[in-house]
Amino acid sequence: MRVIIVGAGQVGSTIAANLDANHEVVVIDIDDDRVENLMYSYDVLAIEGNGAALPTLREADVERADMVIASTDDDETNIVACAAAKTVSDAFTVARVRGTTHLDTWQEAGGAFGVDFMVSTDLLAAETVARVIGLPAARDVDTFADGSVLMAEFSLPPESPLVDRTVAEADRFDEVTIAAVIREHEVIIPKGETTFAAGDDLVAIGSPEGIRAFAGELTPDQQGEGKDVVVVGGSEVALQTAVILEDRGLHPRLIERDPERARELAERLPHTTVLSSDATDREFLTREHIGDADVVVAALDSDEKTLLASLLADRIGVDRTIALVETAQYASLFEAVGVDAAINPRDATAEEIIRFSREGSTENVAIIDDDRAEVLEIEVDTESVLAGRPIRESAADLPESVTIGAITRDGRYIIPRGDTEVEVGDHVVLFAETRSIDAVAARV
Template structure:
């Protein structure tokens, strides 16, 4: 497949790196330094130019392209790029947008703007934050098979009851699979005797109830979230509040701009909107931030988000989640005290990656940006999984692949060695990054 990616920032580069081994990838960017850097970093053809220009797209080979991904930081440029591509080619077009006004328009008239699929960065980010809020001890979470299967990633604190246990000792849940242990430098596919080291990260796949029970085992002191404070009335902050309202919660939201605060108060009837500075210590103390279960920093500035999250934690908030626009800051935020840092660009790359996998891949979640993937596939007759017990079929797959869960006719099936996977089953698998190229065509 020939893929043209317009925009060589974090989103475009992440997608290009994931596709370069198995597809013909062309990346277009107006910045010559980015183009040169990408040429040396991964095996792609890099073209310098404006992706919204028909001449640049022709130079990139748009007339022979199967897929065009417009992933610059400018919504209008991405939409125009897709529309331009449709005038000279027949590629499937994907546009990344931040503003939900474009997403809403496109959803009401699918195919509008010449865009075949539109990815709303702000909404995706809010959904990611809300999933993490729903699992008090998790640092990442995603759902598969229409909510029947859940994946979650937990950091094992040194004082966690699970720390230093073997997987066999920790595996007390009927519908749970330990998919991987992530250390600093390696991805370990666990066996029963594998020890869960303190400060390692555990990826589990199972029913939502079993994942929630494991989260309680990891951090027994973590309580159900009832009080959420959102710092910042950005579009992402608005969507987080709206989604929490939909779950029956009554969040509080701090917004400094009076006009924006009034707008949010009108749009969010179940949210208490407060006009103030999210970094005002006296205000936070008056609002009893020390009783808050989760503080979400969704300010328009990364540095302010970091400050507000750390201040809330210092004043006694139980947990801090920050939306971090610059992906290079994610590790830094978590190292200095923020519990979870969510990067909108990573969420966007994850969603777009789903469209670039094999046709039967229903959903994809990226683990630690690019260390592994969890993907949902619908099994067909050509899959090495179909018609055989799992203990036999996994012999045809590379190391680094774990069958995490199966759904059949919408019902959860825990994978065991003697389980026979049938055609039309939905299978959720963990795949180490090193095994993706070999494993994907076989699944």
């Protein structure tokens, strides 16, 4: 498949890295440094130029393209790039937009602007935040198989009862598979004798009920979904987060410093208490009992302010802090200094677009630990090495770094065991290191 990516920022580069091995990838960007870096980093053709201009698209041979992905940081540029591509090709077009204004128009019009698929960075980030809020102790949560399977990442705190216990000792949940243990950037495919250590990151795959029960075992002091949620900041992603929480029947509080923006948000959020104040004013936070909140979500206009608000919330006693981090490299730093979960909106966008970019039977994808691993949902067809065979037998034909975490059949959850026979049409959710993805895709 020939794929043209317009924009070589974090989203575009992540997509290029995921597609370059099996596809003919062309990346267009106006920044010559980005273009040069891509040429040396990946097996792609990189072109310096304006990807919304037809001459540049023609230089990229857009007439032969199967897919055009517009992922710059400018919404209008992305829409125009897709429209321009449609005038001279039959390529499937994907446009990334930041907010939801263009997305709402596109959806209401049944598809418009020459865009076949549109994805909103802010909306996806808000959905990710809402999933994390709904699962105690989780750093990231993704849904698979129409919501019947969850993948969750957990950081194991020193006080957890699982520390120094083996996987076999902790394996009390039939509908949960510990797919991987990430320890100091080493990916470990756990065996029964693998011992958990404080600070480990665990990747668990299972039914929603099983994952919730496992989360309770992992951190007994954090029980139940966060009900009292405070959103700090009045950005679009903060607004979308509050909207989702209202739809769940919650009544969040939102703090916005600008009185005019606070008034606008109050009009749009009928079930949210909007407070106009500085979220770093400790006296205000104490007066409004912010320290009693279950969760504080910080989504301010700079990573520095977001980190400050998150750490202050933690200091005054908030149970969990979630930060929206614009700079991807900062996410691990935020978590290292005490933020419970750091979410990068561009990562969520890259995952969604990669899902549409994958050929074959891949239904969904989640990127793990800065693209060192992935969780994939595969619909099994007759060509798959899994079809008609017990998992124990087909495992010999898969890389060692692959763990089958869950199976659904006709909407029913099936516990994957060595003697479980996989059938054509099953949805299999599996974990694989990125270096093994190509081999997995070719076999399943």
